[in-house]
Amino acid sequence: VGLDPIFKKVGLSGKSVIPFVITTGCAIPGVMASRTIRNERERRATAMLAPFMPCGAKLPVIALFAGAFFSDAGWVGTVMYFCGIVLIFLGALLINKITGHKVRKSYFIMELPEYKAPSLKRAFLSMCSRGWAFIVKAFTIILLCNTVVQVMQTFNWSFQTVAEGAENTSILASIATTFAYVLITIVGYHAWQLAAAAVTGFIAKENVVGTLAVCYGISSLFDLDELAMVEGAGAEVAMAFGLTKAAALAYLMFNLFTPPCFAAIGAMNSEMKSRKWLWGGIGLQLGIGYTVGFAVYQIGTIITTGTVGAGFLPGLVAVLAMAAIVAWLIVRAERKLKLELSIA
Secondary structure, X not given: OOOHHHHHOOOOOHHHHHHHHHHOOOHHXXXXXXXXXXXXXXXXXXXXXXXXXXXXXXXXXXXXXXXXHOOOOOHHHHHHHHHHXXXXXXXXXXXXXXXXXXXXXXXXXXXXXXXXXOOHHHHHHHHHHHHHHHHHHHHHHHHHHHHHHHHHHHEOOOOOEOOOOOHHHOHHHHHHHHHHHHHHHHHOOOOHHHHHHHHHOOOOOOHHHHHHHHHOOOXXXXXXXXXXXXXXXXXXXXXXXXXOHHHHHXXXXXXXXXXXXXXXXXXXXXXXXOHHHHHHHHHXXXXXXXXXXXXXXXXXXXXHHOXXXXXXXXXXXXXXXXXXXXHHHHHHHXXXXXXXXXXX
């Protein structure tokens, strides 16, 4: 109830807090929890913004980069969560402007259920159910994806084994090469391995860790069952990636704040019940994730080296183009709102 006035200022509901908190565990139930919000615009905005909160699947990615580049510094994970909160508020303000939201006086009303003593049996069964769901996910989606990545890296398009040192001729490299040009403005160089990891992350965010280990040929430095580095392997992993600290932080934030996994996107589609809102949400997440990654890399590079990073001009053009599209949408919404008010 106390947060309702704060969330109302950005066009959300006090009930939006619940989906945001749930999303820290998993984005899918977090997005689905938005259905308790009666106002259609607030419900759709909440479902769109909830994935900005880092979920449990993103923790292995945070742990990887914190361990490899920042000596397991605790501030890395904390900053990621606070950035998610800030992006939720900024995203809500953008949605308000784009949709031409009209401020209306409303009241926070929530029906409270009858509280009962918790059932240990029910809690145990719920724990077993969620644990089994994770095991199924780990041994199906994640294992299958890593197997496909391994096969695509091992063979070329003629299904001939790729020689050691010629991994850039593999199927995976050829697919990821095009996307890697986009990442130059975020990591500073053309790395198909990083592009491949980002793409497989859309299947499940945990895949980023496994894909990087496979693509860089450093699987021995990882415990792929735990999706974590072997203790003491941070320096070797960082050397294999070849990233500066600014680029590593930018790549991490790019993976965290771009669209979530396909399952969560499916949940967004179910709750929004609008293709227009769904694609708008995916576009907003892509734009914000790219802009944050670009800004962190360029600003971090300027601070550490005194010069801008690689791909500064193309990245700036891309960010300005996205800003121009948002500005056009806002102007169009304001004109529509003025027309509605004049008719009324």
